Amino acid sequence: MSKKPKLTDVPGLGVKMEERLAKAGVKTVAKLSKSKADKLAAKVEGLSEAGAAKLIAAAQELVSPPPAEKPKKKPVKKKVKEEKPKPKREEKAEKPKVKPKKRKKKPEPKPKLVRDTLINQRLLRIAKEKRKKQPKFRHEQAHRWTRVGDSWRKVRGIDSATREKRKGRIAMVSSGYRKPKAVRGMHPSRFTEVYVERPSDVEGLDPDIHAIRIGATVGLRKRQEIIRRADALMVRVLNPGAPETVVEEDLFTDLEGLEVD
Numbered sequence: 341m342s343k344k345p346k347l348t349d350v351p352g353l354g355v356k357m358e359e360r361l362a363k364a365g366v367k368t369v370a371k372l373s374k375s376k377a378d379k380l381a382a383k384v385e386g387l388s389e390a391g392a393a394k395l396i397a398a399a400q401e402l403v404s405p406p407p408a409e410k411p412k413k414k415p416v417k418k419k420v421k422e423e424k425p426k427p428k429r430e431e432k433a434e435k436p437k438v439k440p441k442k443r444k445k446k447p448e449p450k451p452k453l454v455r456d457t458l459i460n461q462r463l464l465r466i467a468k469e470k471r472k473k474q475p476k477f478r479h480e481q482a483h484r485w486t487r488v489g490d491s492w493r494k495v496r497g498i499d500s501a502t503r504e505k506r507k508g509r510i511a512m513v514s515s516g517y518r519k520p521k522a523v524r525g526m527h528p529s530r531f532t533e534v535y536v537e538r539p540s541d542v543e544g545l546d547p548d549i550h551a552i553r554i555g556a557t558v559g560l561r562k563r564q565e566i567i568r569r570a571d572a573l574m575v576r577v578l579n580p581g582a583p584e585t586v587v588e589e590d591l592f593t594d595l596e597g598l599e600v601d
Contacts, residue, residue: 350398360384373399459530460522467519475511527551531576538562539569551576 350369353361364383366372372380377393384392477492480502492513495503502509518524527533531551536542537558545552552575554563563581570577 350395350402353395353398357384357387360386369399369402372396373403459526463520463523467523470517470519474517477513478510480510527578529576529578531578533578536566539565542566542569542573542575545573545575547574547576551578553578554581
């Protein structure tokens, strides 16, 4: 009987690596051959995933040797039968050839909206996953003082523990939380925001791509004009605000039909 292979029999595996594998719980060649490269690399110190894959492949060769070659069988000569002449059949009248029916083409799928074709869906998925892991950024002293708001302010101070990102401190804004540049700051409706302050700014916008945001300092009369112009061009308004004011004359005309007790 052949002896069982040891770990030292695996090519490329030294004494030090054998000790590290033993600490990780891999003491036999059979166990090494059944382990996975990524898990083994995580357990064993100083072993990369590629190196672990090589060791596992070498261990599998030792555990399962190549199969022995089967003896070749001698070819058997087949007996050749004498072909009997087939009786002649009467020739049938040729049928007219029928043209094959053309298959109907499947209707092409409807094209997506223009804004969906311009956006990389993979980048949107990445931004969504990063948004889930992003903490809520607050002011450093917001939990301590009532007068301090929750809005984030840059941490200053040479001895600030928050700035040094010490354990137990609040999360600090950093570039690691950034989303992909192509979808950064995009509106949830996936429209491209356009800042508008006058009705003429709405001209030339694409309703499939753009959506307008009216400035905060725009008055009510001009805001209503901008909304009317956007409705005419089928452009979406992200902050329409209050509806149109009711004219006093219309209010009195509505009240004329009501009877007062």
